[in-house]
Amino acid sequence: MDYLDRLEAEAIHIMREVAGQFERPALLFSGGKDSIALTRLAEKAFRPGKFPFPLVHVDTGHNFPEVLAFRDKLAADLGEKLIVRKVEDTIRERGLVEPGGKYPSRNPLQTYTLLDVIEEFEFDACIGGARRDEEKARAKERIFSVRDDFGQWDPKRQRPELWNIYNGRIRKGENVRVFPISNWTELDVWNYIQRENIALPNIYFTHERECVVLPSGQLLGLSEHITIDEDDEIVTRNVRFRTVGDSTCTAAVESDAATIDDIIQDILVAKVSERGATRLDDNLSETGMEDRKRNGYF
Amino acid sequence: MDLLRFITCGSVDDGKSTLIGRLLYDSDSVSLDVLATLEKKRNATNSDSVDLALLTDGLKAEREQGITIDVAHKYFTTPRRKFIITDAPGHVQYTRNMVTGASNADLAIVLVDARQGVIEQTRRHTLLASLLGIRYFVLAVNKMDLVGNDEAVFQKIKTDYDAIAQQLRLPHVIAIPLSALNGDNVVRHSPSLPWYGGPSLLQHLESVPTVADANPHEPRFQVQYVIRPQTEELPDYRGYAGRIQSGVYKVGDKVRIQPSGLETSIEAIEVNQKEVPSAEAPQAVVLRLRDDIDISRGDSIVPVHTHPAVIRELEATLCWMDERPLKAGRKLLVQHHSAVVKASVSAILQKTNIETFESVGTDEAKLNDIVRVRLKTAVPLVVDEYRSNRVTGAFILVDEQTGSTLAAGLVTATEEEYFTQEIAVEPAFSI
Numbered sequence: 248m249d250y251l252d253r254l255e256a257e258a259i260h261i262m263r264e265v266a267g268q269f270e271r272p273a274l275l276f277s278g279g280k281d282s283i284a285l286t287r288l289a290e291k292a293f294r295p296g297k298f299p300f301p302l303v304h305v306d307t308g309h310n311f312p313e314v315l316a317f318r319d320k321l322a323a324d325l326g327e328k329l330i331v332r333k334v335e336d337t338i339r340e341r342g343l344v345e346p347g348g349k350y351p352s353r354n355p356l357q358t359y360t361l362l363d364v365i366e367e368f369e370f371d372a373c374i375g376g377a378r379r380d381e382e383k384a385r386a387k388e389r390i391f392s393v394r395d396d397f398g399q400w401d402p403k404r405q406r407p408e409l410w411n412i413y414n415g416r417i418r419k420g421e422n423v424r425v426f427p428i429s430n431w432t433e434l435d436v437w438n439y440i441q442r443e444n445i446a447l448p449n450i451y452f453t454h455e456r457e458c459v460v461l462p463s464g465q466l467l468g469l470s471e472h473i474t475i476d477e478d479d480e481i482v483t484r485n486v487r488f489r490t491v492g493d494s495t496c497t498a499a500v501e502s503d504a505a506t507i508d509d510i511i512q513d514i515l516v517a518k519v520s521e522r523g524a525t526r527l528d529d530n531l532s533e534t535g536m537e538d539r540k541r542n543g544y545f
Numbered sequence: 546m547d548l549l550r551f552i553t554c555g556s557v558d559d560g561k562s563t564l565i566g567r568l569l570y571d572s573d574s575v576s577l578d579v580l581a582t583l584e585k586k587r588n589a590t591n592s593d594s595v596d597l598a599l600l601t602d603g604l605k606a607e608r609e610q611g612i613t614i615d616v617a618h619k620y621f622t623t624p625r626r627k628f629i630i631t632d633a634p635g636h637v638q639y640t641r642n643m644v645t646g647a648s649n650a651d652l653a654i655v656l657v658d659a660r661q662g663v664i665e666q667t668r669r670h671t672l673l674a675s676l677l678g679i680r681y682f683v684l685a686v687n688k689m690d691l692v693g694n695d696e697a698v699f700q701k702i703k704t705d706y707d708a709i710a711q712q713l714r715l716p717h718v719i720a721i722p723l724s725a726l727n728g729d730n731v732v733r734h735s736p737s738l739p740w741y742g743g744p745s746l747l748q749h750l751e752s753v754p755t756v757a758d759a760n761p762h763e764p765r766f767q768v769q770y771v772i773r774p775q776t777e778e779l780p781d782y783r784g785y786a787g788r789i790q791s792g793v794y795k796v797g798d799k800v801r802i803q804p805s806g807l808e809t810s811i812e813a814i815e816v817n818q819k820e821v822p823s824a825e826a827p828q829a830v831v832l833r834l835r836d837d838i839d840i841s842r843g844d845s846i847v848p849v850h851t852h853p854a855v856i857r858e859l860e861a862t863l864c865w866m867d868e869r870p871l872k873a874g875r876k877l878l879v880q881h882h883s884a885v886v887k888a889s890v891s892a893i894l895q896k897t898n899i900e901t902f903e904s905v906g907t908d909e910a911k912l913n914d915i916v917r918v919r920l921k922t923a924v925p926l927v928v929d930e931y932r933s934n935r936v937t938g939a940f941i942l943v944d945e946q947t948g949s950t951l952a953a954g955l956v957t958a959t960e961e962e963y964f965t966q967e968i969a970v971e972p973a974f975s976i
């Protein structure tokens with residue numbers, strides 16, 4: 248078997264374990280390529296049956312409109328249930344402070360909405376598209392990762408994960424985050440998307456966009472959510488996005504890649520890792536991701 | 546392109562993280578921004594070269610203490626292969642992580658410091674890796690530069706290790722002299738070690754056969770999930786979804802459902818909703834059967850001509866992973882892949898001394914102990930001995946209340962005539 252077939256078989260096996268072990272699982276769906284790949288794996292795991300879980304999207308209100316449209320169409324085409332919960336509702340209901348600043352990120356506030364939706368539907372397992380190659384703290388994450396009542400991750404109390412036996416036994420109030428594509432790299436996901444002919448939101452491909460040039464040299468697409476000052480440098484470039492997060496904290500990269508083949512070529516020559524190129528929130532401190540994960544972030 | 550999973554084991558200062566860092570660095574798997582972070586670190590600490598170990602130490606506490614606490618996974622690809630590295634910590638107290646890492650590996654790199662040679666930990670790591678069924682071993686003699694690249698030092702360590710390899714009957718061992726810090730013999734051959742004519746570490750990793758294919762084994766399949774759409778188009782569809790654990794399944798095979806013992810045959814095998822004539826491990830498939838039989842999650846479907854053990858009493862080797870010691874009589878859960886059954890530990894027979902490899906009598910298992918026990922289960926398990934099947938011979942023990950994983954279990958004997966003679970435990974104080 249080719250390595251991609253092996254990774255696929257492993258992911259399908261993990262998804263079916265979720266279906267077999269939990270009463271109320273959910274698939275966290277962001278509209279990004281990794282969660283889109285998860286829906287293809289779920290089709291392979293459960294068709295001709297329905298998915299044994301709904302798709303759940305935590306909408307920050309800062310998402311790219313193209314991605315939201317894609318999300319709705321995909322859920323409709325699949326004929327599966329989609330649950331959307333909005334960060335702005337959480338902000339209102341909980342009286343949270345809307346993040347300020349020039350490029351306000353609702354990314355940290357997503358965690359509240361996520362924990363609320365888990366509580367609302369009593370989800371006992373949430374499938375996510377995180378990969379171990381994304382970041383150093385993620386490299387230590389289990390495939391079945393148990394979270395306490397507060398959604399917190401304690402790296403020192405992780406269960407040992409032996410062979411491909413996944414222990415999802417939890418106490419009331421706890422839940423499990425499950426990462427079926429843990430062992431995939433960014434390139435593996437792209438190779439899979441190409442092989443399976445999976446459709447993606449068009450912001451992954453080259454397009455002309457007005458961007459502000461950040462002090463780091465990174466490009467951030469203009470949107471109503473960020474503040475532009477007089478001395479900001481605004482440019483129009485051919486760009487694409489390597490990840491699909493909030494429009495306020497996901498930088499664009501200059502690229503003429505119009506097809507998946509082009510993107511794979513782009514990655515093969517790219518020398519900057521995925522999160523480093525595009526995520527403004529991880530650069531804050533060396534342990535940005537670990538700290539957020541401890542607090543319940545995905 | 547195929548896939549090789551390997552584990553690296555060594556003591557705290559053997560330079561394990563540096564070795565992995567070197568493999569990633571020299572195979573161009575480290576990106577610019579990660580290198581920039583390392584460079585920042587280097588300037589802050591005023592050192593001469595980039596600390597490659599920082600590529601693998603992921604948690605805050607690990608970077609603060611300069612040690613690895615938890616199993617980490619790293620990935621790199623060469624034109625020949627994709628590699629998954631499991632980096633297991635080397636401390637005595639983290640034996641459980643080493644066992645965890647070894648459970649999924651095809652090959653083990655056992656690292657020793659050329660200045661120290663073979664030490665107790667080398668023996669322990671090799672024993673654990675061999676116990677978990679790893680067949681390919683690389684003895685990586687690191688820091689050769691610090692012993693003047695002296696061939697005699699290397700030969701002495703190699704000879705010492707051969708004794709361990711013979712005692713454990715390791716099937717494939719190669720010794721490679723290297724310096725992870727300088728990159729000697731990691732990816733490229735080094736002119737500093739002209740007397741060594743063997744492959745570099747990466748050349749070896751690219752050429753060993755991948756043994757993950759369990760296909761020479763007898764066919765085994767366990768049901769994970771039953772697909773029943775119950776729609777107008779498919780009112781009677783019943784598909785048994787699961788992963789082929791070992792061997793090959795073909796349409797038309799006569800099969801037995803275990804533990805019920807009922808027989809039927811395979812009507813269709815589906816992969817991604819397409820019917821295929823046959824499928825092999827480790828493919829994820831859906832089986833449809835000729836007859837309507839009551840089958841649920843955790844049941845096994847095996848060809849009638851093969852005979853897994855279907856038993857309620859067995860002997861197993863455990864690696865105990867819980868703070869609270871195990872005593873005979875303890876009730877717990879056995880998770881055998883998709884089957885979870887109640888069980889009790891009816892006897893603790895003996896403990897393996899992981900330095901001398903000898904067995905001694907014991908009546909309890911403490912954290913990180915390797916013990917042989919007898920288990921009784923409430924309903925029959927469908928298993929094979931671990932030495933003949935690394936999938937169906939493996940299980941974990943789970944605490945019924947907390948859900949914690951308590952132990953890794955390997956089926957060692959399934960028939961009473963091969964059970965260990967009960968070892969009488971001497972009282973601590975004789976009158």
